Amino acid sequence: MDIENNPWFQLPLLLLCFCLCICPSLGADTIAANETLSGDQTLVSSGGDFKLGFFRPGNSSFWYVGILYNKVSVPTVAWVANGEKPIFDRFSAQLKISDGNLVIVNGSQSPVWSTNLTSPGSSSVKAVLGDNGNFALMDGLNSSQIIWQSFDHPSNTWLPGAKLGINKRTNTSQLLTSFKNEEDAAPGLFSVQLQPSSEYYLWWKMTEHYWTSGPWDPKAKIFSLVPDMLRNYIYNFSYVDNENESYFTYSVDNTSILSRFIMDFSGQVQQLTWLEGTKQWNLFWSQPRQMCEVYGFCGPFGVCSESTDNFCQCLHGFTQTSPNEWNLSDRSGGCSRTTNLNCGNNTAVNSQKDRFHTLSYMNPPGDPQTPDVGSEKQCEAACLDNCNCTAYAYEGSICSIWMGDLFNVQQYNPGDSNGKTLYLRLAASEVPDSPKKNNTVIIAGSVGAAAVAALLVIVLLGAWRWRSRGGRTKSAEGSLLAFGYRDLQAATKNFSERLGGGGFGSVFKGTLPDSTIVAVKKLESVSQGEKQFRTEVSTIGTIQHVNLVRLRGFCSEGNKKLLVYDYMQNGSIDAHLFSQESKILDWNTRYQIALGTARGLTYLHEKCRDCIIHCDIKPENILLDTEFCPKVADFGLAKLMGREFSRVLTTMRGTRGYLAPEWITGVAITAKADVYSYGMMLFEFVSGRRNSEQSGDGKVHFFPTWAAKKLTEGGDLLELLDPRLGRDADMEELTRMCRVACWCVQDEERDRPPMGQVVQILEGVLDVNMPRVPRSLQVLADNQEQIVFFTESSSSGQSSQAKSNTSTASSQSKSTTSMNSNTEAGMSWGHFD
């Protein structure tokens, strides 16, 4: 929305007069048969929730007629009429009723969009914008006779009360279609549609479906493959299936919560709630979780990687087809060859054969052709002989070749055992000379390079010494070091050894000149000003506790913002808890980790000068030193990131299972949100598994519910224990831990103990009575038939299979957040303003 140019905001008095005199429809919710809407005029629904008018998304130069949320300060579109045919001049264009149809005409009175009714109603029709966001054309005398409504023609948003389903009589369906990108409301590639089998599909170009919700289970009131719905208790879905239609609709229990369900242009379906405090839409649910699972996400010849921040890159030998669209986060146009293939070009002077470029650790595209050949050489030849063939792979004596555009190539991390080798066909000039010659070049080259590198290191070290004496790395406020960017580049060998990363940036291993090993976090898009950034960093720098990771220094040079932390040899606890390969953590170690973590959090919440809420407690953020002493990582990022923080948090992956319900409902976050996340994590300490897992057969496993029931019903708690511990645990400690965990995850914040009490309980200083099963967990218990809980006999094969589904998601986000609190009771989100 072009707020700045909107005279409503600049000259309210003048405009008020202007409007009273000239435009009777402004401010009303209705367009009558003889009225028009143009320029800056808007309709506002009776309760003021929605408005309708001309808008343009982002910096687009086109205008659309659409419905926007009226009480939300970020322009947010709920519906768009003329997505395919935008308008250039909104002052000459008009929305009006013509011959019983709603139409938009451009300056030459030429129709741009129409409701296209074949048997329009009487001449007395009117169009009314309802407070539910529905724009309806109705009989002017009898408003219950709806002739046409926007609810039946949704764009990318599914509003509460609208249907998303199939009309069996007309054989049409309401489907959500993504916008093309941030600035273009034209229909994009992705859609969500109800199938006759009562499950939703996500479609790419309506030809390939890449995600399904699984069929509706009327008893459990969930879609069988969407276990998350169980925790999503602000939406009340209902399913209607009769001879005329089958559809879903939903309501939001709490009318003070503003929520929307969208098909995003990224290819994810998302649920968001409006947080007035931060003035942001908070993403609390999305599917598919992994961006790389979206079909064609990086377009043809793009390669998707979950461990890079923008996900998409072009394959070697290709460049972005439309850089403009890539800049608008729309990569679906993919990549194009920098050099045409030689194959099939008869005019080629030098008719060199095409060559193959080797790509390692790839997830190749689906649906290859598999010619029956006996060797890798023949497989290569099979591809080379067909000018349409763009890649081949040879694995386990199976030859796979791919024709035409390559979609859905995914890059795994080096060393990933799922990775396959893919050979990409390129023009000869794009691939270095034949391997034989290459070998000698490489060997000679690497010897030379090694010598040069050694020399460089010597020079660099010299330079560093010189610099640290009088140079750029100098002591800053308190004990923090202010590093130069080049110093950190050198320390991390140009950021070559990645330890992890998430929404806030990647973490790299580095070695300082004095041989101290450090972890260097490269922050992305910090929106703080320089002075404020330094102030916040120095505040975090003063926070020191044996159970908190220590910040040693930082770098701030223009856009380059980095944090330097102590390096923790034993990594994060998730690797020890959930990995089959790692050594099992015995009970005592787990208990001490739980206690240490609680002490670290208590310090953050209660003991330091400015109270800090972490906001992202999960196993990935609990690091272990050589002695397996736990250290809470990444506190204090919220203030540091400034406005960017909430944007990143809302799009972060792998955090959901630990988020307290208040994150979803959008009330102010207090330290009790950390207590909830901590409780969820304790359950995982006990079981040695992720709390919520979906196994290959689509069954949902939710450990906390089973544990809470067992606890309250007085069952054998040792059955809850990680089977790998062989029932070897201190019974009293186990009981305490389970009770504390269950208290921590209570629905109401006031029922959760403060972190200080958790420490006392775990220390055995304070007794803890029997908790009750939280309502949100009880809901799951009531649907036990649909949910298979872990039992001791559940095979580890099954759970490890499920794990492989979820582990990548969670290992992604290492990011964390925290924020200051003015009052003891909690903090408001208003700090970011």
Ligand SMILES: *[C@@H]1O[C@H](CO)[C@@H](O)[C@H](O)[C@H]1NC(C)=O
């Ligand atoms: C629109 O039509 C109604 C009824 O036909 C009439 O009362 C009203 O004055 C008209 N408004 C304009 C702006 O012509």
Ligand SMILES: *[C@@H]1O[C@H](CO)[C@@H](O)[C@H](O)[C@H]1NC(C)=O
């Ligand atoms: C519009 O463009 C300006 C300058 O190019 C940029 O700062 C701003 O972020 C853009 N706004 C949106 C919504 O993309």
Ligand SMILES: *[C@@H]1O[C@H](CO)[C@@H](O)[C@H](O)[C@H]1NC(C)=O
């Ligand atoms: C209106 O649309 C018609 C048909 O697309 C086009 O020829 C004409 O130039 C447009 N007029 C304006 C003012 O945009």
Ligand SMILES: *[C@@H]1O[C@H](CO)[C@@H](O)[C@H](O)[C@H]1NC(C)=O
């Ligand atoms: C209305 O019909 C025209 C011509 O058949 C078509 O181009 C246009 O897409 C239709 N509009 C809608 C909203 O269906």
Ligand SMILES: *[C@@H]1O[C@H](CO)[C@@H](O)[C@H](O)[C@H]1NC(C)=O
């Ligand atoms: C309005 O339309 C509804 C539904 O078609 C009908 O039941 C009702 O009798 C109508 N009311 C009047 C006043 O015509």
Ligand SMILES: *[C@@H]1O[C@H](CO)[C@@H](O)[C@H](O)[C@H]1NC(C)=O
């Ligand atoms: C409805 O449309 C689909 C394709 O859009 C078609 O396969 C199906 O046969 C149609 N069903 C009826 C009853 O017309």
Ligand SMILES: *[C@@H]1O[C@H](CO)[C@@H](O)[C@H](O)[C@H]1NC(C)=O
């Ligand atoms: C959910 O919606 C259905 C249908 O609108 C309604 O009957 C039911 O009472 C609602 N349930 C809750 C918990 O609000």
Ligand SMILES: *[C@@H]1O[C@H](CO)[C@@H](O)[C@H](O)[C@H]1NC(C)=O
């Ligand atoms: C289906 O549509 C017919 C005709 O409009 C109507 O008579 C019938 O009541 C409808 N059935 C249901 C279940 O709504």
Ligand SMILES: *[C@@H]1O[C@H](CO)[C@@H](O)[C@H](O)[C@H]1NC(C)=O
């Ligand atoms: C509805 O949500 C608001 C804020 O999001 C909260 O204050 C209120 O308690 C909620 N009401 C109910 C009935 O849950």
Ligand SMILES: *[C@@H]1O[C@H](CO)[C@@H](O)[C@H](O)[C@H]1NC(C)=O
């Ligand atoms: C895309 O963004 C990059 C960096 O933000 C900029 O350098 C480049 O010029 C942009 N390209 C286009 C086509 O806008």
Ligand SMILES: *[C@@H]1O[C@H](CO)[C@@H](O)[C@H](O)[C@H]1NC(C)=O
């Ligand atoms: C064929 O090769 C010639 C010379 O190498 C080149 O100029 C031309 O663009 C190529 N044509 C195609 C269709 O690739």
Ligand SMILES: *[C@@H]1O[C@H](CO)[C@@H](O)[C@H](O)[C@H]1NC(C)=O
């Ligand atoms: C190559 O692709 C084109 C277009 O899809 C097709 O017409 C042609 O038959 C294909 N050639 C071979 C050898 O497969």
